[in-house]
Amino acid sequence: MSPRLTDALTRLDSRVLLGGLLFIVGMVAGEGWLLVLSKPYAEYRQLIMTSESLAATLTKLPRKDSDLTKLAEELRQVSEQLSGQIPAPAPDDQLTSEVMASLDRSAAASGITLTRVRPGARRQVLGFEEVSFEVSAQGKYLRLCQWLLDYESTLGRNATVSEFTMKSTDEGRLVALNLKAVLYLPLQAQGAAQ
Numbered sequence: 001m002s003p004r005l006t007d008a009l010t011r012l013d014s015r016v017l018l019g020g021l022l023f024i025v026g027m028v029a030g031e032g033w034l035l036v037l038s039k040p041y042a043e044y045r046q047l048i049m050t051s052e053s054l055a056a057t058l059t060k061l062p063r064k065d066s067d068l069t070k071l072a073e074e075l076r077q078v079s080e081q082l083s084g085q086i087p088a089p090a091p092d093d094q095l096t097s098e099v100m101a102s103l104d105r106s107a108a109a110s111g112i113t114l115t116r117v118r119p120g121a122r123r124q125v126l127g128f129e130e131v132s133f134e135v136s137a138q139g140k141y142l143r144l145c146q147w148l149l150d151y152e153s154t155l156g157r158n159a160t161v162s163e164f165t166m167k168s169t170d171e172g173r174l175v176a177l178n179l180k181a182v183l184y185l186p187l188q189a190q191g192a193a194q
Helices: 003-011 014-060 064-085 092-110 141-149 151-155 187-193
Strands: 113-125 128-139 159-169 174-186
Touching (some): 092 128, 092 174, 113 174, 141 151
């Protein structure tokens, strides 16, 4: 070292010299951390978080055996419900007359007039035969709404309304309702009857 530098350092207060040395050592350690150690440490933390996330996901995933058992049980329950609700397969005209009679009884009980029930198209949808009916009724608005709410109890849970329209008639005193009623009958039962 040069004599001037040595002379300047000896005149300095030892606390300032120690503070300066600590500052330089801290800067070197900080730069070392940023340049050498921070990237591997961040990658290590990411690996740990990913493994924890995967472990949590794997414990939440259901096992395939239990899924298949659960699905088989649900299928059995749905089959039992459908077989309990769907009447024995009947010829087209008998099915139409049963639907007409059920709708007519329900309409009379609700205080509305059933003006038309016409059978529609039949087609296969997955494991079911879809049988549609065009239904027209007339009555007061609230009674028609109540009749629609009771629709499931009239034709069973295997029946749906796929489309409907309502319009005012008779100077607003009555409402005309047109709907498409659809029954879903299992194909196996239909094939057994034929």
